[in-house]
Amino acid sequence: MRRILRRAGLGPTLGALLLGTFFLLALVGPMLAPYAPEAQSLDHLLEGPSRAHLLGTDENGCDLLSQLLYGARLAAAVSLGVVALCMAIGTAIGTLAGYVGGWVDEAIMRFVDVLLAFPGILLNLAIVALVPKAGTGVFVFALVVNGWVGYARLARGQVLEVREREFVVAARALGVPPLRVMLRHIAPNILAPLVVQATFAFAGVILVEASLSFLGIGRLRPYSWGALLAQGTTYVWRTQHLAMVPGLAIALVVLGCNLLGDGLRDRLDPKRART
Numbered sequence: 001m002r003r004i005l006r007r008a009g010l011g012p013t014l015g016a017l018l019l020g021t022f023f024l025l026a027l028v029g030p031m032l033a034p035y036a037p038e039a040q041s042l043d044h045l046l047e048g049p050s051r052a053h054l055l056g057t058d059e060n061g062c063d064l065l066s067q068l069l070y071g072a073r074l075a076a077a078v079s080l081g082v083v084a085l086c087m088a089i090g091t092a093i094g095t096l097a098g099y100v101g102g103w104v105d106e107a108i109m110r111f112v113d114v115l116l117a118f119p120g121i122l123l124n125l126a127i128v129a130l131v132p133k134a135g136t137g138v139f140v141f142a143l144v145v146n147g148w149v150g151y152a153r154l155a156r157g158q159v160l161e162v163r164e165r166e167f168v169v170a171a172r173a174l175g176v177p178p179l180r181v182m183l184r185h186i187a188p189n190i191l192a193p194l195v196v197q198a199t200f201a202f203a204g205v206i207l208v209e210a211s212l213s214f215l216g217i218g219r220l221r222p223y224s225w226g227a228l229l230a231q232g233t234t235y236v237w238r239t240q241h242l243a244m245v246p247g248l249a250i251a252l253v254v255l256g257c258n259l260l261g262d263g264l265r266d267r268l269d270p271k272r273a274r275t
Helices: 002-008 011-032 064-100 102-117 120-130 136-147 149-162 166-173 178-189 191-214 225-234 241-268
Strands: none
Touching: 011 064, 011 241, 064 102, 064 136, 064 149, 064 178, 064 191, 064 225, 064 241, 102 149, 120 136, 120 191, 136 149, 136 191, 149 178, 149 191, 166 178, 178 191, 191 225, 191 241, 225 241
16 A cells, blocks of 8 residues: 555655644644543443444443543654654764764664664563553653664764765864764754654554553553553454554554655655655
């Protein structure tokens, strides 16, 4: 499907539309929610869609639409926080490694290789599981611990190319301090591929949060999308809407990230658009 949309030139537009809708709902959705996300109604357990509850209710009688809207804000906040921190840390470390070189570059990249060799989801799971009651801060920390390494490798590769360009060589010859060279002359010229990386990583964070919540580890709120999906699979033989609604929401956001990321990558690298 991604390839068909890409050839038709609709991928980036559809991706931007899906992501724009997601962020809009995350921003104003809780104000539009008809009920509080944890307001229970014991007379309406596991009901299907109706006029009172447009997407039905869960096992506690909570309105699924309200939970989905509040869960969108939670997912957006966590994902943006993780991606921003990972991008900042990875870009700084990768730029330092690529510009300084030598033993500094070797030490940093060997550490990056060690983190890349370890299964990321297992490391995230271990960190969250060690804390008796993991909150948002612990969850973000668990994802940032190994989430920055991809940005570091990408930034280092870009710096190795940019540092040999004329404007960087001229800045060094004029005696510009290394920190200023990295901030003013190198960093702005390596941001484009990092933004593409961040777009794909946003979808990855959504999936990791849903996976950990689905496993019952690090559930941030009962209305997080992963928690709703886990609850839905418990009652899948009795009612299907409880699993389908959050599952579809996760799938659409991930699809939007991938389509937008593909479009940005093609635009920034015209050679890929012709392949």
